[in-house]
Amino acid sequence: MPTHKKKYPAPAIRLGTLLRRPYRRIRERFYEELARGGHPHITPAHSAVFRNVAPGGSRISDLAAEAGITKQSMGYLVDVLARRGYVELRPDPADGRAKLVFATKQGVTAVRHLSRQSRALEQRLRKAYGDAWVNDLRAKLERLDAFLEDTLRH
Amino acid sequence: MPTHKKKYPAPAIRLGTLLRRPYRRIRERFYEELARGGHPHITPAHSAVFRNVAPGGSRISDLAAEAGITKQSMGYLVDVLARRGYVELRPDPADGRAKLVFATKQGVTAVRHLSRQSRALEQRLRKAYGDAWVNDLRAKLERLDAFLEDTLRH
DNA sequence: TAAAATTGACAGAGTATCTGACTATATGCA
């Protein structure tokens, strides 16, 4: 390392990078663990389904809108999960065009596996840095997202 | 809010979700803006190249390792960027097997476009919430990533 | 009830990733 005073300070890591790095780590680890736990075919893309599927069933169109992808893409993800037995499709009694997506027992199990990992990680984090630290990080991330929603309007 | 004590508190948003949401917003917006700025073919995947390419040139193998993808995948990304004129390949004078990837003028321009957006966003954030707030968020995210690196060991 | 909108599917395509096998070159050791 040079000992003379630097003219240009090292550029700060970008905010996006600071978010991406821990996000990727968590995602990779959790889905590897889920695979080891008996669900090797569930990928992060599928959580676009699980995240939003309602206990009383959800329409593909609604799931697509919530996940921010096309109906066709959501249809594909739902189809894969249905073949694997993670969700079930039933006709919507209220609308002859629509189908309702329900999580099966196996689907719920997989979701719980991920939730459990998330809770465990957070506990470890609270133990290491304290509740205030974690609560503040959470609060700041929520605030950041709200700020972006307002600021990055189209 | 109900005043009676809740038996089941609303489950907290997962940490991964708190990271993912702002990350996705930033990423989508920045690359849309980059497209409007004359670089419609640059996608987030390509930043795996730009992020790590050294001023003196980088090997595909090294770029792959740094990005955490296979040599073949990195080769593909580099090939796309080379065809579009964002990077240039030259033989490595020190190793007859290797090629060195360099960013072209156009590549540097694209990278700067993204950096500029990142700086602008951060400035807005500092104006809205103050330097301390942003610095603390940054520090916590760095700490989180370091914690994950240690904790999520294989 | 006729027109317009919505739901989901089908067909076709593109991007980004992977694994396996290969060539050419470099490195290390006997």
Add this chain to the structure above:
DNA sequence: TGCATATAGTCAGATACTCTGTCAATTTTA
């Protein structure tokens, strides 16, 4: 020195996830 092994990058093929365009069935609206 020369052979064995490791490394750099490519080729071929496959898979996952996403898109656009189109369509039939159905529901909603005017």
